[in-house]
Amino acid sequence: MDSHAYGVIMAGGIGSRFWPMSTEDHPKQFIDILGTGQSLLQQTFERLSNICPADQIYIVTNEQYREITKKQLPGINDSQVLCEPMRRNTAPCIAYANFKIMDLDSKANVLVCPSDHLITKESVFNEVISQSLKQAATKDVLLTIGIKPSRPDTGYGYINYEKTNAAFSKVISFTEKPDLETAKKFVASGDYSWNSGMFIWNVNSIDKAFRELLPEMHLQFEKGKGKYNTEAEQAFINQVYPSCENISIDYGIMEKAGNRQVINADFGWSDLGTWGSLYEHIPQDQGGNALIGKKVMSLDARGNIVHVPNEKLVVMIGLDDCIVVEHGNALLICKKEEEQKIKKITEGL
């Protein structure tokens, strides 16, 4: 294992589309949403620990989730949990982690990834990441992982790249969630991939990119030099965060940088962004109902996704294509095709 390999897991989201399983108190990444016995964060940490030494994996999350993070990852040190005092987008999160890691290891190569995605082909993932870390170690590049698109999904971002025979291709442009017609064209063209939201770079390359493309933010975090990895770190972060720009790494850096590259891969990835996207990853009964819960019975019911506690007895009769989720004292029953409305109704709660 590469001793300069580091991981940064971004775990500060609220996951409001997964209500009522996911709530602000206990969001998606901390939930065993696939019924595997592990939360998505635990799965992500375990996956990364095959690539980086476990004590070199950092979790950036909200102060609100410090305790649950430590509870779910009992082997880690307190210093591996980086807490934001308030919600900002991914750019400040990555700037913070990068200054901290740079302070420890100026030769560090870093994989930055979300905490709440699914990857089913771990060995392919390991191979792709190892290859990317090697590329990042020797080149001044900002690498992103592209996923071979299997359908014209309008929920994903797309990466347009220069087609060559090399593993790493130059990125031409990023397109956020296109309409269906555009998505179909992208998929047909063969030179677009899905944006997985995973990045690999060495600490100096991304530091340089911040300095050039988000100079104000870079300056803000640079003022913390000497405080990272000391007892003064949290107080500094608490002080600097409120004035940080609320901007994503995609918009702030990746869409503008000249040295960005993509490596396309197929390691059974899903961003698990919607209940519908879980469907194919959950064991199904004869009626094609994806069931998490040990006491769920169905009669003439098809295509439903059910996520309930194991002890709950659920009987579905004649129900088709619904999402049925119970968590705590809340029950959601939603037609699959209407699930974009979940966010709308739960914002009022």
Place this chain on the structure above:
Amino acid sequence: MDSHAYGVIMAGGIGSRFWPMSTEDHPKQFIDILGTGQSLLQQTFERLSNICPADQIYIVTNEQYREITKKQLPGINDSQVLCEPMRRNTAPCIAYANFKIMDLDSKANVLVCPSDHLITKESVFNEVISQSLKQAATKDVLLTIGIKPSRPDTGYGYINYEKTNAAFSKVISFTEKPDLETAKKFVASGDYSWNSGMFIWNVNSIDKAFRELLPEMHLQFEKGKGKYNTEAEQAFINQVYPSCENISIDYGIMEKAGNRQVINADFGWSDLGTWGSLYEHIPQDQGGNALIGKKVMSLDARGNIVHVPNEKLVVMIGLDDCIVVEHGNALLICKKEEEQKIKKITEGL
């Protein structure tokens, strides 16, 4: 109030069509199924107490429900709860109650009724029953209450009667749950009514009918004379019940008796036999969702029936024409048109 007026409430059923609200431990008649604050049994008792002295209302139920009956009707005496040691049909239940009442009052006139029906027009009900009790007091007749049919319901029994101008008509025949074509003809003909399952007679008329039409059963209960209304009553009942024929009063007596009459009425009656039949009796939101439960939200959801605890938060999105019921640790979600399957699936539980 007529001092010879007695009530017999039959409250031994299981109500399996109302799972999961209704369970064998806690069946339909003991549930506040309409969200009124009273169970159906409590409503029935209160209704009868406008007609009979409250201490002359008897509840016949299963031994299993003795305590819940006493708990729900705290004003009654222990002797008013008649307990069957096992499930038999309505004929033994009525024979038992009749021998007991006859022993107390040889001039008693008795209203026998189910415990789990809905009646919304109480004053009309009171008038019809008073009139019927008077008829029963002076005539040797077996009266049944017919309900003016408002639709060709195939879930009810029908009474064919001789049309006259009199309040009480001679019954020609009974037909159990006809097919739709037949039901349509019945309703169109104008000389059919729905069988409400309520009966009125004096103790001697029904005693004579048992003696003639169910002579063996009559003999069995007659052996208890001297034990009714004593400490020996329950032991006698426990001993005689197992050998009683399992037969309904309709099949055993009413379909065969010569002196049966019907009085037709319209007092807002429903047998509340199915979840669907509750729909119109429960307050509805703007989407036509009939809701029992204080925290139920719906978005583009129509025509559902929801029955959940007040503290349960339920969000329905895009759901149409379903029955959603939570009780204890069980949840039912069933398309309204499929509700006849509830019984099927819950029999296996």
